Amino acid sequence: MTLERATGPFPGLDLEHPSAARVYDFLLGGTTNWAIDRGFAKRAIEKMPIVRVLAKTNREFIQRAAVFCAQRGFKQFLDLGSGIPTAGNVHEIVDTICPDARVVYVDFEPVAVAHSRLLLEEHGDPERHTVIHENLLDARAVWETAVSTGVLDPGKPLAVLAGAVLHFVLKPDVHDALQSYRELMVPGSALALTHVVEEGVPEPELSQIREFIELYQKSSTPVTFRTRDEIRSFYGDFAFESCGLAWLPEWLPDIYESPAIATLHGNPARSCVVGGLALKPEPAGLED
Numbered sequence: 001m002t003l004e005r006a007t008g009p010f011p012g013l014d015l016e017h018p019s020a021a022r023v024y025d026f027l028l029g030g031t032t033n034w035a036i037d038r039g040f041a042k043r044a045i046e047k048m049p050i051v052r053v054l055a056k057t058n059r060e061f062i063q064r065a066a067v068f069c070a071q072r073g074f075k076q077f078l079d080l081g082s083g084i085p086t087a088g089n090v091h092e093i094v095d096t097i098c099p100d101a102r103v104v105y106v107d108f109e110p111v112a113v114a115h116s117r118l119l120l121e122e123h124g125d126p127e128r129h130t131v132i133h134e135n136l137l138d139a140r141a142v143w144e145t146a147v148s149t150g151v152l153d154p155g156k157p158l159a160v161l162a163g164a165v166l167h168f169v170l171k172p173d174v175h176d177a178l179q180s181y182r183e184l185m186v187p188g189s190a191l192a193l194t195h196v197v198e199e200g201v202p203e204p205e206l207s208q209i210r211e212f213i214e215l216y217q218k219s220s221t222p223v224t225f226r227t228r229d230e231i232r233s234f235y236g237d238f239a240f241e242s243c244g245l246a247w248l249p250e251w252l253p254d255i256y257e258s259p260a261i262a263t264l265h266g267n268p269a270r271s272c273v274v275g276g277l278a279l280k281p282e283p284a285g286l287e288d
C-alpha cells in the first residue's frame with residue numbers, strides 16, 4: 001500500500017492527534033515533536049514516571065540486536081516502524097562494525113520518514129541507506145519497495161527489526177504480514193522484535209502501563225497488549241538465539257552500552273516489554 005501523498009513540508013502530517021513516532025521521540029529526549037505530542041507524553045509520564053526509561057530500554061534493545069547481527073556478519077537490515085531518527089540509529093551502529101552494511105528504514109508516519117530522509121541525505125550513503133514510506137502491514141509492498149531501492153539484495157540473509165511497533169498494529173492481519181516477511185526472508189535471516197506485555201509485570205508498573213496504554217487508545221496509534229505466546233507466534237518456526245523471548249534488560253545486556261537498564265534496579269519485569277531475536281532455519285532436509 002503506497003501511502004497517500006499530500007502537500008506541505010510533511011505530507012500527510014496529522015497534528016490533531018499525538019503520534020507514536022513523535023511521542024517516542026519526546027520520551028527519548030528528541031525535538032521532533034509538536035505540542036499535542038508533548039502534552040500526551042507529559043500525561044503519560046504523570047501516570048507512569050519510568051516511561052522515559054522504558055522508551056530508552058526499548059531503543060537500547062534494538063541497538064543491541066543490530067550489534068548482535070552485525071557481529072555475526074549480517075550486512076542487510078530492514079527496520080520496520082523505525083521511527084524518528086535519534087542518536088544511535090541502526091545504520092550508525094552497524095556501520096561501526098560492518099562499514100558496508102545496508103539499511104532500509106520503513107515507517108508510515110510522515111514526519112518520521114521526512115526526518116529519516118534528511119538525516120540520510122546529510123549523513124548516510126545513498127547506495128547503502130534509505131527510508132521508505134509504507135505500512136508494515138503490507139509486507140509485499142514493503143518488500144518490493146525496499147528491494148526496488150537497490151539497497152537490499154533479497155537473495156541474501158537480512159535482519160528484520162521491529163522495535164516497539166507491532167503493539168501499534170491492532171489488526172489480526174499482522175500475523176499474515178509477519179508470515180509474509182518470514183516467507184520472503186532467505187534462510188539464515190534474522191527477525192528481532194519487541195512488544196509490550198501484561199503477564200509478569202509487577203505493581204505498580206502493571207497498573208501504570210495499563211493506564212499509559214489506555215491513553216494511547218485516543219491517539220492516532222492505539223496500542224494492544226499481547227501474550228507471550230502470541231508474540232512468539234510472530235517468529236513462526238524461526239529458532240531463538242540467546243535467551244529466547246525475554247524481558248528487554250535480560251537480552252544480552254552486555255553487548256552494547258545500555259545505560260537505561262541499570263535504572264530498572266535489577267527488576268527486568270519492570271520494563272513491561274519483551275524482545276527476542278530468532279533465525280530462519282534451512283529448509284528441512286538441506287542441513288548438512
Ligand SMILES: C[S@@+](CC[C@H](N)C(=O)[O-])C[C@H]1O[C@@H](n2cnc3c(N)ncnc32)[C@H](O)[C@@H]1O
Nearest residue numbers: 021024081082083107108109135136163164165
Ligand atoms: C515507538 S516507535 C519505535 C521506533 C523504533 N522501532 C525503536 O524501537 O526505537 C514506533 C514506530 O512505529 C511506527 N508505526 C506504527 N505502526 C506502523 C505501521 N503499521 N507501519 C509502519 N510504521 C508503523 C510509528 O510511526 C513509530 O515511528
